[in-house]
Amino acid sequence: MxxxxxxxxxxTENDGIEQPQSVSDVAAERIRNLRKKKINSQEIYSGILNHDKVALSKGITLVESTNPNHKNLANEVIDACLPYxxxxxxxxxxxxxxxxxxxxxxxxxxxxxxxxxxxxxxxxxxxxxxxxxxxxxxxxxxxxxxxxxxxxxxxxxxxxxxxxxxxxxxxxxxxxxxxxxxxxxxxxxxxxxxxxxxxxxxxxxxxxxxxxxxxxxxxxxxxxxxxxxxxxxxxxxxxxxxxxxxxxxxxxxxxxxxxxxxxxxxxxxxxxxxxxxxxxxxxxxxxxxxxxxxxxxNYFDNHRKEQNKYWMMETIQEQILNRFYQTKGIETLIESNKTAVQENEKSPFSAASEILDYYFR
Amino acid sequence: MxxxxxxxxxxTENDGIEQPQSVSDVAAERIRNLRKKKINSQEIYSGILNHDKVALSKGITLVESTNPNHKNLANEVIDACLPYxxxxxxxxxxxxxxxxxxxxxxxxxxxxxxxxxxxxxxxxxxxxxxxxxxxxxxxxxxxxxxxxxxxxxxxxxxxxxxxxxxxxxxxxxxxxxxxxxxxxxxxxxxxxxxxxxxxxxxxxxxxxxxxxxxxxxxxxxxxxxxxxxxxxxxxxxxxxxxxxxxxxxxxxxxxxxxxxxxxxxxxxxxxxxxxxxxxxxxxxxxxxxxxxxxxxxNYFDNHRKEQNKYWMMETIQEQILNRFYQTKGIETLIESNKTAVQENEKSPFSAASEILDYYFR
Incomplete structure (x- = not known):
């Protein structure tokens, strides 16, 4: 409630990196270039390591960004922070x-x-x-x-x-x-x-x-x-x-x-x-x-080590499945097969085979 | 205990389809051909629909087979059984x-x-x-x-x-x-x-x-x-x-x-x-x-429908991840990265990125 x-x-939060807007391609390209200059991962992690909350906000915004170009920058920041x-x-x-x-x-x-x-x-x-x-x-x-x-x-x-x-x-x-x-x-x-x-x-x-x-x-x-x-x-x-x-x-x-x-x-x-x-x-x-x-x-340390390995594997699985779900046509194919499976027209397993054949074709 | x-x-169980043995390639090929002739999916599902337990044993052995050639035959049997x-x-x-x-x-x-x-x-x-x-x-x-x-x-x-x-x-x-x-x-x-x-x-x-x-x-x-x-x-x-x-x-x-x-x-x-x-x-x-x-x-029916959709999606995810784990070199790469992550030399996320880059290369 x-x-x-x-x-x-x-x-009060600093804006950091905003998500791309729907503007003309030329303008978008120019903005992207401007942004590329604006995001300096070293500046961000130096700030974070200096205990600067504004840099922390920017770093988290970078981590949260859905822009694929930001992925590597985010990893740079994370890796620099990791020892601390x-x-x-x-x-x-x-x-x-x-x-x-x-x-x-x-x-x-x-x-x-x-x-x-x-x-x-x-x-x-x-x-x-x-x-x-x-x-x-x-x-x-x-x-x-x-x-x-x-x-x-x-x-x-x-x-x-x-x-x-x-x-x-x-x-x-x-x-x-x-x-x-x-x-x-x-x-x-x-x-x-x-x-x-x-x-x-x-x-x-x-x-x-x-x-x-x-x-x-x-x-x-x-x-x-x-x-x-x-x-x-x-x-x-x-x-x-x-x-x-x-x-x-x-x-x-x-x-x-x-x-x-x-x-x-x-x-x-x-x-x-x-x-x-x-x-x-x-x-x-x-x-x-x-x-x-x-x-x-020693549970504390061992547990954290296990969590780290868990997160590595989770991230891998998440990204592999994301790639699958984002494949063109998959969503429609899944929906129609769900209906067929629900009505018992197809077994869940042949429906899955059909979808997988399409994906790996 | x-x-x-x-x-x-x-x-007492009928043998049905056995898994491939480690024999010479020529012999293996001959055996495979013999087996191909032996497996008749229609014979199996007709038997099952006639309430024949021997056919049922064979059908389950087919379903359980790890031989990739059996996958489609198994799906044929399952789909034929599904309406019943x-x-x-x-x-x-x-x-x-x-x-x-x-x-x-x-x-x-x-x-x-x-x-x-x-x-x-x-x-x-x-x-x-x-x-x-x-x-x-x-x-x-x-x-x-x-x-x-x-x-x-x-x-x-x-x-x-x-x-x-x-x-x-x-x-x-x-x-x-x-x-x-x-x-x-x-x-x-x-x-x-x-x-x-x-x-x-x-x-x-x-x-x-x-x-x-x-x-x-x-x-x-x-x-x-x-x-x-x-x-x-x-x-x-x-x-x-x-x-x-x-x-x-x-x-x-x-x-x-x-x-x-x-x-x-x-x-x-x-x-x-x-x-x-x-x-x-x-x-x-x-x-x-x-x-x-x-x-x-209506919980009974709705629950089964949900289970069917769940199994379709589970099967898809299982096969997609299987394909990843069976990729040459992935296992070694995962193991070395797990060690690095455990010792805090790398974040779980950059380790995951490295492994994914290798897989999708």
């Missing part, structure tokens, strides 16, 4: 709309900067292909954090596929880390597949929940609860406090039914009221415990 | 080794044939690339069902990838249905990704469990419980009965924490003792309830 109001961002990255902690935050994600991130982010941390907030929202971020779009809720010199907030990248959006976010993490941000918060909506993508790029996965009447887990997609390293029951204040305490017991019981995690961490349930700034420090304390445990038992 | 003993199948398929119910059965899957399938299968059903048992076990089925390999446990004229048992197809193994099983279902089998049981081991594959080809997903001391869900991979339409606590007999009753309460409580399913079916927990043949009829009764409900609310 709250994520759809006021899509205009209150965050990997020094942060990455925390995924999810929860259904209305749970208070923005308020929580504002309170949590402000607390972190108050203890000397530099906080970057990114988002993954595959539904935001036009609005350029329906979550984190509502910056009025994060007024303090937006103005904080030690914070950086960026709405979700846009894109056709979750894979693409997720990859861009994953690349942006590297840039944020090279820019000196040591806590990266990645927000996503708790309703779909994007959680799996976020889970594959964070060290810790936090699920925000609300206390309800016995339906604490309603609306949370199957599987998300099992991914969580912690469940924070938000809005645990006033009349809600007793309900929240009961919810904590219920959720705790459910969590104990799941098998132990590879990290050896037993997922925890915490109460918080982001609005009244209660329970926030305790959440960071819990996270610190987690990082101590997983750094000692 | 029990799945590894006695890999020799007690099931889709008339069964498909039930996925999973559980960790030791839970008593074979005994359960034997008891359940015998019950089904006793009430006039024809039962086909297939398996998905991606680990069985050499043994040709480590699950369902132990046929001594299914002595009665194997000999039953109204039953057909087939071990897991072998293959390099889960996707490939799963696709072959999915194709075999069509053949079994055209051969007149009206209950298809698909067995898999409850330890990994194969459950997701099975889930995408069945109407009902049944998880076998054991009663333990508070650890009812130990060993069951996260996510499998949420897929289940029913959890059957097996070996609920003798001294175990009280433990099983307590386990039922626990599991029921956990199940109720999950959000409602699209099928509108509330997953159920049942006690059974396959060994003593107890609770088996009740399980079929529950399944009948499920089928009545989901056929009335």
């Amino acid at each position: 709250d994520s759809n109001v006021n899509k205009k961002s209150a965050l 990255a990997n020094k942060s902690v990455r925390i995924g935050i999810t929860g259904v709309p209305g749970v208070g994600k923005s308020t929580f991130i504002e309170a949590f982010g402000m607390y972190l900067t108050s203890i000397g941390k530099k906080v970057a907030v990114l988002a993954i929202d595959p539904s935001s292909s036009i609005s350029h971020g329906s979550i984190l779009g509502d910056k009025t809720r994060m007024e303090d954090l937006v103005r904080n010199v030690n914070a950086f907030i960026r709405p979700s990248a846009s894109g056709d596929s979750l894979g693409g959006v997720a990859r861009k976010t994953r690349e942006s993490i590297i840039l944020c880390e090279a820019c000196g941000f040591d806590v990266i918060l990645i927000e996503t909506v708790g309703v779909g597949q994007s959680e799996t993508a976020v889970h594959s790029m964070v060290d810790f996965f936090l699920l925000l929940n609300l206390a309800g009447a016995g339906d604490e887990l309603q609306g949370i997609k199957r599987g998300i609860m099992e991914m969580a390293d912690a469940i924070v029951i938000n809005k645990a204040d006033g009349d809600n406090l007793n309900k929240a305490r009961n919810a904590k017991l219920d959720v705790n019981r459910a969590l104990h039914l799941f098998p132990p995690k590879a990290s050896k961490w037993q997922p925890k349930v915490k109460l918080a009221s982001a609005y009244y700034n209660e329970g926030i420090a305790e959440i960071w304390e819990m996270l610190s415990e987690y990082f101590t445990l997983t750094k000692e038992n | 029990d799945s590894n003993v006695n890999k020799k199948s007690a099931l 398929a889709n008339k069964s119910v498909r039930i996925g059965i999973t559980g960790v080794p030791g839970v008593g899957k074979s005994t359960f399938i034997e008891a359940f299968g015998m019950y089904l044939t006793s009430i006039g059903k024809k039962v086909a048992v297939l398996a998905i076990d991606p680990s069985s690339s050499i043994s040709h089925g480590s699950i369902l390999g132990d046929k001594t446990r299914m002595e009665d069902l194997v000999r039953n004229v109204n039953a057909f048992i087939r071990p897991s197809a072998s293959g390099d990838s889960l996707g490939g193994v799963a696709r072959k099983t999915r194709e075999s279902i069509i053949l079994c249905e055209a051969c007149g089998f009206d209950v298809i049981l698909i067995e898999t081991v409850g330890v990994g990704q194969s459950e997701t594959a099975v889930h995408s080809m069945v109407d009902f997903f049944l998880l076998l469990n054991l009663a333990g001391a508070g650890d009812e869900l130990q060993g069951i991979k996260r996510g499998i419980m949420e897929m289940a339409d029913a959890i059957v606590i097996n070996k609920a007999d003798g001294d175990n009965l009280n433990k099983a009753r307590n386990a039922k309460l626990d599991v029921n409580r956990a199940l109720h924490l999950f959000p409602p399913k699209a099928s509108k079916w509330q997953p159920k927990v049942k006690l059974a003792s396959a060994y003593y043949n107890e609770g088996i009829a009740e399980i079929w009764e529950m399944l009948s309830e499920y089928f009545t409900l989901t056929k009335e609310n």
Whole structure:
């Protein structure tokens, strides 16, 4: 709900590289040349390494660009940043709309900067292909954090596929880390597949929940609860406090039914009221415990190495399949075959053969 | 455990098409020509449509063949069977080794044939690339069902990838249905990704469990419980009965924490003792309830249509990625890049770019 109001961002962002416009070819060519001069990847990564937020914004815009010419430039920036990255902690935050994600991130982010941390907030929202971020779009809720010199907030990248959006976010993490941000918060909506993508790029996965009447887990997609390293029951204040305490017991019981995690961490349930700034420090304390445990038992490092290999393979698969889907005529062929398969006129397998023969012809 | 003993199948199976042997080229060519003559797809599908189990065995062997020349023949057989398929119910059965899957399938299968059903048992076990089925390999446990004229048992197809193994099983279902089998049981081991594959080809997903001391869900991979339409606590007999009753309460409580399913079916927990043949009829009764409900609310049909489209797209993706992985030199390039990425010498994204440039060169 709250994520759809006021899509205009209150965050001042540098424009960086814009997408090509529909203008005459000659003009387009001239603009492209101008732009080629304008984008200097070295300037961008030097700026990032000097902890310049404007350069960081430009770098992320480059990473997010759909212009194929920008791909190599983006890789240059990423590779230059890489040796300085990997020094942060990455925390995924999810929860259904209305749970208070923005308020929580504002309170949590402000607390972190108050203890000397530099906080970057990114988002993954595959539904935001036009609005350029329906979550984190509502910056009025994060007024303090937006103005904080030690914070950086960026709405979700846009894109056709979750894979693409997720990859861009994953690349942006590297840039944020090279820019000196040591806590990266990645927000996503708790309703779909994007959680799996976020889970594959964070060290810790936090699920925000609300206390309800016995339906604490309603609306949370199957599987998300099992991914969580912690469940924070938000809005645990006033009349809600007793309900929240009961919810904590219920959720705790459910969590104990799941098998132990590879990290050896037993997922925890915490109460918080982001609005009244209660329970926030305790959440960071819990996270610190987690990082101590997983750094000692090497899970932290091993997990990141696995994630890196995963992202390499994911990127390869994404691009190979993209090439297929973008082939002329494929879309129409898929649609007609889907109809035939649905009506049982063809087996899924001969339909697939037909489409593949066309592609590899 | 029990799945590894006695890999020799007690099931009499017709050989059908064998895989190419390592013999001289001339001999191989001669054998291939002989085989080409031998395989008559029309003979196979006519046999299947006449409810001939020998033809069914041959057809499945054709479907499972890794010989590229057999691909089109297999598609011919599948397409000919297709109009006569889709008339069964498909039930996925999973559980960790030791839970008593074979005994359960034997008891359940015998019950089904006793009430006039024809039962086909297939398996998905991606680990069985050499043994040709480590699950369902132990046929001594299914002595009665194997000999039953109204039953057909087939071990897991072998293959390099889960996707490939799963696709072959999915194709075999069509053949079994055209051969007149009206209950298809698909067995898999409850330890990994194969459950997701099975889930995408069945109407009902049944998880076998054991009663333990508070650890009812130990060993069951996260996510499998949420897929289940029913959890059957097996070996609920003798001294175990009280433990099983307590386990039922626990599991029921956990199940109720999950959000409602699209099928509108509330997953159920049942006690059974396959060994003593107890609770088996009740399980079929529950399944009948499920089928009545989901056929009335159209979930059954819509779900199958979705599954068909899913399998078309899965097959396409699998083959496109196969082509990539089988490209000369790709494997070495991936391995060296994985090392570089793991040591943070390269970003996952530039490593991916390098590999893709090689592939699309």
